Each structure stands twice: as C-alpha cells, then as structure tokens.
Amino acid sequence: MITCPYCFTKLAPNRIAFRCLGTSGKTKGCEAKPDQELGDFRGVAPPPALPPVFSVRKPGRRATCPTCSRESGVRVCPSCHSRLPAEYCANPGKIVALVGAKHAGKSTFIAVLIHELMNRVGEELNASLVACDDRTIERYKQDFARPLYGERKLLVATQSAGTTPRDPLVYLFTRTIPGRLRSRTASLTLVLFDTAGEDLRQREMSELHLRYLDAADAVIFLLDPLELPGAQAALSGGARERGGTLANDLLSDQMDVVVRVTELLRKRDGGRLAIPAAVALSKIDELRESMERQSALHRARDPIGALDLDDREAVDEQVRALLHQWQAGQIDRYLGQQYNDYALFGLSALGAVPEGETVARSGIRPYRIEDPLLWLLYRFKMLNGVRR
Numbered sequence: 001m002i003t004c005p006y007c008f009t010k011l012a013p014n015r016i017a018f019r020c021l022g023t024s025g026k027t028k029g030c031e032a033k034p035d036q037e038l039g040d041f042r043g044v045a046p047p048p049a050l051p052p053v054f055s056v057r058k059p060g061r062r063a064t065c066p067t068c069s070r071e072s073g074v075r076v077c078p079s080c081h082s083r084l085p086a087e088y089c090a091n092p093g094k095i096v097a098l099v100g101a102k103h104a105g106k107s108t109f110i111a112v113l114i115h116e117l118m119n120r121v122g123e124e125l126n127a128s129l130v131a132c133d134d135r136t137i138e139r140y141k142q143d144f145a146r147p148l149y150g151e152r153k154l155l156v157a158t159q160s161a162g163t164t165p166r167d168p169l170v171y172l173f174t175r176t177i178p179g180r181l182r183s184r185t186a187s188l189t190l191v192l193f194d195t196a197g198e199d200l201r202q203r204e205m206s207e208l209h210l211r212y213l214d215a216a217d218a219v220i221f222l223l224d225p226l227e228l229p230g231a232q233a234a235l236s237g238g239a240r241e242r243g244g245t246l247a248n249d250l251l252s253d254q255m256d257v258v259v260r261v262t263e264l265l266r267k268r269d270g271g272r273l274a275i276p277a278a279v280a281l282s283k284i285d286e287l288r289e290s291m292e293r294q295s296a297l298h299r300a301r302d303p304i305g306a307l308d309l310d311d312r313e314a315v316d317e318q319v320r321a322l323l324h325q326w327q328a329g330q331i332d333r334y335l336g337q338q339y340n341d342y343a344l345f346g347l348s349a350l351g352a353v354p355e356g357e358t359v360a361r362s363g364i365r366p367y368r369i370e371d372p373l374l375w376l377l378y379r380f381k382m383l384n385g386v387r388r
C-alpha cells in the first residue's frame with residue numbers, strides 16, 4: 001500500500017493511474033478537458049483543463065493511453081488526480097504529522113527545519129533533501145522561506161484547509177551511510193503537512209485531517225510553553241506578557257489538542273499506540289535564562305552525525321521534570337498511558353525572542369530544532385544511535 005501524499009488516500013500500487021501526455025508539438029494525443037477530481041480536491045473552479053487520466057491493469061513506470069495510444073510516464077493518484085512524484089513511488093514514504101494548538105510554532109518549525117536539513121544538519125548527516133515536486137519548491141519559497149529568511153518577518157497564521165487548500169511538502173531525503181567496505185545510500189520520502197491550529201480546534205475534524213492522521217507514520221506534537229499556565233514563572237518577563245492569550249480558548253488548550261489527536265489515532269490502532277510520538281516544547285528561547293546552566297537542554301547538541309543516546313535521555317528527563325514542575329505532568333502521564341514509544345524534546349526554531357513582527361536582529365539561530373527528526377530517523381533505521 002502506498003498513501004497519496006496529497007489527499008492521503010491509501011492505494012494499492014496496482015491502482016496507480018496515469019495522465020495522458022496529450023498533444024505536444026507534432027505528436028498528437030488526447031485533448032485537454034476539465035479535470036473535475038483535481039478541481040474539487042484543490043477547490044478551484046472552473047477545474048483545470050488537462051489531458052485525461054486513465055487506468056491500466058498492470059501499471060508500471062509507463063503505460064499506453066487507451067484512447068490515443070501515446071505512452072505516458074505521468075503517474076497520478078486515482079482519487080485526487082495529483083501527480084505522484086516518481087521518487088515517491090520508488091521509495092517508502094514516511095508521513096510525519098505535525099500538530100499543535102494555534103500559534104504553537106508549527107509553521108516556523110517547518111520553515112527552519114527544512115532550511116537546516118538542506119544546510120547545517122544535511123552536512124552533518126551527509127544527507128541531501130530535495131523537493132519531489134514543483135509545488136513543494138514553490139510553496140516552501142512563497143509561504144516559508146521568503147517571509148522568514150528573505151523579509152525576516154514572522155509567519156502569518158496558517159489558513160484553515162477549508163478555505164485555502166494546502167499541499168503538503170514532499171521531499172526526498174537521501175543519506176550516504178558509511179560502511180566497512182563501501183558506503184551505501186538510503187532514501188526516504190518525507191511528507192510534511194503543516195496543519196492550521198485552527199483546524200485542530202474543531203471537535204469534528206475535516207475528512208482531509210482524518211485521512212492525514214490515519215496515514216501518519218509518526219507524529220510530532222508542539223507544545224507552546226507560553227500557553228502552559230504553570231510555566232509562567234519560568235518565562236522571561238516579556239514572554240509572560242505575550243503568553244496566555246489563548247487562556248480563555250478552551251479548544252486551544254495545549255493538552256486538549258494532544259488528547260484529540262490521540263483519540264483519532266486510537267480509532268485506527270486501538271490499544272496502546274505503536275506510532276512514535278515526539279513531543280516538543282517550542283520557543284525554548286523564551287525561558288532559557290531561568291534554566292540551570294548545566295542542564296542538558298541548555299547545552300548544544302554535538303554534531304556527531306548520529307543520535308547521541310545519552311544526550312537524548314538527558315533531554316528527555318529534563319523536559320519531563322519541567323512539565324511536572326509546571327503542573328503539566330498530566331501531559332507526560334497521559335502520553336505514557338497512550339503511546340508505547342514517545343520522547344520529549346525542547347527546541348527553538350528562531351533561537352531568540354522575536355522583536356514585534358520581525359525576527360530578532362541577531363538573525364535566525366535555531367536551537368535543537370532537528371532533535372525530533374533525528375530521533376524519528378533513528379526509529380526509521382536511517383540513523384545510528386551511539387553511546388558515548
């Protein structure tokens with residue numbers, strides 16, 4: 001089974017469909033006509049005019065259009081008619097669900113994480129991260145990189161998927177893994193879907209979100225310490241004023257989002273959940289001052305190109321201690337009851353408190369932003385764990 005990375009419908013490989021190439025140059029093919037499925041999925045009216053989609057009995061890399069006999073290698077999802085990237089069909093995909101209440105820092109996390117994976121962390125892991133489709137390139141530039149890195153402006157709240165359809169970001173992550181005799185490469189397609197906190201607020205989540213959570217191979221929860229009532233005392237002065245804005249919004253309660261998403265995952269798996277869950281305190285820069293100098297979280301991670309298991313345990317323990325100290329221990333207890341495999345993290349995407357609507361003058365200096373992903377890569381057997 002593969003999962004369409006756009007509409008998250010599960011499909012058997014022999015159900016992959018093709019799109020006719022139509023007419024190009026002197027080669028005649030089918031006429032373009034309105035593609036209702038694609039139009040409906042993207043919420044665009046009138047639907048885009050494209051050559052038709054067809055199915056064949058045994059889909060391989062290419063198939064012959066039954067109407068015009070042209071051969072096509074454009075594979076599409078039979079359900080939403082989105083083009084399936086070739087790499088996605090060839091490599092096992094991992095869908096990472098990123099969830100958290102409104103304003104928790106999800107979009108900023110994605111923006112900075114991808115930047116880091118393409119630069120500093122990519123170098124450390126001997127890995128490349130390339131977009132699998134043009135929409136991913138466009139969307140990353142337009143919605144994430146340009147505002148944050150180009151204009152140094154904070155990202156705007158993510159629009160509900162109901163009003164503006166949003167494509168997930170689909171990347172091929174490839175690592176060169178050194179071996180005793182020769183090195184090998186291992187690839188993984190990473191599907192990141194930036195949910196709007198607004199959509200997770202709904203008691204009745206949309207079909208798309210249900211399918212998305214149903215298809216997830218891992219989940220990252222972001223918890224905003226500014227909105228944890230017990231954390232107030234640990235925040236820097238400015239943060240205390242900025243925090244607590246969602247205090248009267250019961251559906252945006254940090255714990256409540258965790259519970260609602262977990263209940264949905266449970267419908268799928270029943271019993272204790274096997275899906276790895278990374279739970280991260282975001283915006284850790286807002287409380288660093290008040291934390292002990294020697295603490296694990298305060299220390300930068302050593303770039304050793306592997307998961308440092310000792311460091312992992314130390315951070316996990318410290319975040320657990322913080323949650324309990326902040327009377328948010330129930331989040332930890334709940335996760336322990338629900339998930340077989342969960343880990344606690346602390347991170348900062350920006351690395352410094354923003355100034356008004358712009359990032360701090362010191363620039364974007366992420367802190368431990370890659371930690372949850374390194375742990376997941378370790379779980380997906382794409383990264384070694386070491387004791388030191």
Ligand SMILES: Nc1nc2c(ncn2[C@@H]2O[C@H](COP(=O)(O)OP(=O)(O)OP(=O)(O)O)[C@@H](O)[C@H]2O)c(=O)[nH]1
Pocket residue numbers: 100101102103104105106107108109154155156157158159195196197198282283284285286347348349350351352353354
């Ligand atoms: N101090 C600090 N603030 C952050 C950091 N990341 C995000 N923020 C702040 O949190 C705000 C919300 O961040 P977003 O990434 O838009 O949050 P979101 O979870 O995507 O929010 P929705 O799209 O509404 O669900 C930003 O405008 C920043 O003010 C960080 O690393 N440090």
Ligand SMILES: [Mg+2]
Pocket residue numbers: 106107108156157158194195196197
């Ligand atoms: Mg957002």
Ligand SMILES: [Zn+2]
Pocket residue numbers: 004005006007008009077078079080081082
């Ligand atoms: Zn689809």
Ligand SMILES: [Zn+2]
Pocket residue numbers: 020021022029030065066067068069070
């Ligand atoms: Zn045709």
